Amino acid sequence: DQQVKQNSPSLSVQEGRISILNCDYTNSMFDYFLWYKKYPAEGPTFLISISSIKDKNEDGRFTVFLNKSAKHLSLHIVPSQPGDSAVYFCAASDRRRLSFGAGTTVTVRA
Amino acid sequence: DTGVSQDPRHKITKRGQNVTFRCDPISEHNRLYWYRQTLGQGPEFLTYFQNEAQLEKSRLLSDRFSAERPKGSFSTLEIQRTEQGDSAMYLCASSPGGELGMNTEAFFGQGTRLTVV
Numbered sequence: 214d215q216q217v218k219q220n221s222p223s224l225s226v227q228e229g230r231i232s233i234l235n236c237d238y239t240n241s242m243f244d245y246f247l248w249y250k251k252y253p254a255e256g257p258t259f260l261i262s263i264s265s266i267k268d269k270n271e272d273g274r275f276t277v278f279l280n281k282s283a284k285h286l287s288l289h290i291v292p293s294q295p296g297d298s299a300v301y302f303c304a305a306s307d308r309r310r311l312s313f314g315a316g317t318t319v320t321v322r323a
Numbered sequence: 324d325t326g327v328s329q330d331p332r333h334k335i336t337k338r339g340q341n342v343t344f345r346c347d348p349i350s351e352h353n354r355l356y357w358y359r360q361t362l363g364q365g366p367e368f369l370t371y372f373q374n375e376a377q378l379e380k381s382r383l384l385s386d387r388f389s390a391e392r393p394k395g396s397f398s399t400l401e402i403q404r405t406e407q408g409d410s411a412m413y414l415c416a417s418s419p420g421g422e423l424g425m426n427t428e429a430f431f432g433q434g435t436r437l438t439v440v
Contacts, residue, residue, distance in 0.1 A: 217365070247428060256327070256414055256431035257366065302365050309379060310356065311429060313365030 216240045217305050219314035227322050232290040234317050236303030239284065243305035243312070248277060248288050251300045251316070260301075261288070293321045327432035329415050335438045336405055343401045344435045348417030355398050356429060357390055358414040359383065366414055372398060405439045412436050 218237045226232045234248075244265040249257035263270040263277045263286070270277050276289045290297055298321045303314040328347040336342050348355050353374055358366035369388070370380045374395040384390075387405075392398040402409055413436075416429040 219365075222363075249431075254433070256329075256416075256433045259428045259430065262428060304365075310368045310371055311366075312368065313358075315363065315365045 215315075216243075217303055217312045217314040219303050219317050221317050222315070223318045223320070225320045225322060226293045228295060229292045232288075232293045232297065232319055232321070234288040234290075234301050234303070234319070236286050236288075236314055237284060238286075238305050238312075240305065240307065240312070241284075242307045244308065245306040246277070246279060246286050247304045247306070247311070248275075249302045249304060249313075251302060257302055290319075293319075295321050295323060297321050327415055327417055327430055329413075329432040329435050331435055332433065333436050333438075335440060338407060338439055339404055341401065341403045342405060342437065343399055344413055344415075344437075346398045346400070346415030346432060348396070348398070348415070349419075349430060352417035352419050352430075353395075354418045354420070354429075355392055356416040356418075357398070357400050358416065358431075360412040360414060360434070361410075369400075402437075405437075407439045410437055410439045 216239050247262040248260040250260045251257045261272050261275045263279050279286045300316045300318050302316045304311040330345045356371040357369040360366045368381050370390050372392040387403045390400045412434045414434045416431045418429045
């Protein structure tokens with residue numbers, strides 16, 4: 214049973230524009246959410262996180278929004294850069310382990 | 324410390340053979356996780372350790388899979404009698420704290436890609 218879902222397998226965006234990645238979850242026990250970025254042939258690298266007691270967390274070009282009532286979170290990347298082209302995974306923690314979505318492949322066009 | 328290290332990076336084996344992978348976590352990290360990732364999917368949880376104690380195992384971890392962390396430092400994942408369905412990327416991660424939360428994120432290694440032919 215997929216408890217974390219990323220319904221958009223891919224996203225193409227112009228360099229300099231905003232990338233918006235979405236994620237939905239079903240388990241109310243999740244209280245901490247993370248985004249990881251993955252390049253081919255490498256392991257996922259941590260990008261940004263948010264606690265369930267917050268609705269927004271910002272780190273440079275990356276902002277994560279959490280709508281707890283809708284069980285939905287999103288990652289905004291502004292402005293998008295060519296180096297942002299990668300697979301982005303949404304993950305949720307129940308404090309024991311992480312559950313991941315299937316990922317969204319972002320391609321930033323020059 | 325250079326991060327989580329996994330060995331080997333790639334492994335090709337014949338069906339029915341046994342394979343063993345090694346993971347060296349970041350120093351002082353108490354928790355160690357094993358995940359498996361197949362093409363087009365996100366990482367799937369297999370098992371995790373708190374120091375040397377294996378605290379949870381996924382239903383994905385059949386009897387052919389066994390993981391150890393004997394001294395609370397490095398860990399090994401063994402797959403016996405490999406099957407073609409075992410072909411995947413096996414990822415190891417570590418985290419510093421007792422619970423996954425703010426400032427105790429999991430850091431992943433580069434993974435071991437297993438191909439069973």
